[in-house]
Amino acid sequence: MLIRPENGTDFDEIYDLVKVAFETAEVSSGREQDFVNTLRSGDGYINDLALVAEEKGILIGHIMLTRIMVVNGTEAFEGLYLAPISVKLDHRGQGTGSALILESFRIAREMGFRAVFLVGDPKYYERFGFRQLDSFGIAYSPEEIPAVNVMALELTSEALSGVSGKIDFD
Numbered sequence: 001m002l003i004r005p006e007n008g009t010d011f012d013e014i015y016d017l018v019k020v021a022f023e024t025a026e027v028s029s030g031r032e033q034d035f036v037n038t039l040r041s042g043d044g045y046i047n048d049l050a051l052v053a054e055e056k057g058i059l060i061g062h063i064m065l066t067r068i069m070v071v072n073g074t075e076a077f078e079g080l081y082l083a084p085i086s087v088k089l090d091h092r093g094q095g096t097g098s099a100l101i102l103e104s105f106r107i108a109r110e111m112g113f114r115a116v117f118l119v120g121d122p123k124y125y126e127r128f129g130f131r132q133l134d135s136f137g138i139a140y141s142p143e144e145i146p147a148v149n150v151m152a153l154e155l156t157s158e159a160l161s162g163v164s165g166k167i168d169f170d
Contacts (some may be wrong), residue, residue, distance in 0.1 A: 021086035063100040072165030079115040114159035139166040
């Protein structure tokens with residue numbers, strides 16, 4: 001398996017991969033593939049943190065980490081938002097998702113990022129060290145997202161120590 005940054009020739013295949021992957025997701029809006037395009041066209045997009053997993057020339061997985069801010073008045077802390085991660089159905093349970101996550105974290109650390117935030121299934125993400133966001137004293141919006149699903153991971157020790165404010169996931 002090869003993990004590399006996405007490129008323009010991958011975009012249509014990524015769109016289809018994300019769409020199909022989320023058709024079987026426990027929680028899905030049905031628009032995750034469009035969300036990828038929205039994130040890609042936004043100011044928070046970082047090409048080096050939009051990765052694909054490839055096997056024999058075929059894309060089998062995709063992950064994006066984009067910039068997100070914890071804002072407290074005039075102060076802001078820049079972190080990363082992990083959303084979404086997708087793996088082809090016939091490659092699930094084989095470590096593709098974990099490999100994408102760990103490689104994206106390695107690159108993020110090298111780039112100087114200190115924390116990652118997400119909205120997801122704690123049963124999956126706790127294995128990587130994610131904890132509920134409210135345990136860090138950080139608020140989020142929209143409030144209707146269950147607190148158990150809003151999580152953070154410190155890429156460096158004590159990265160969120162002293163950080164307060166609110167993240168907007170809209």
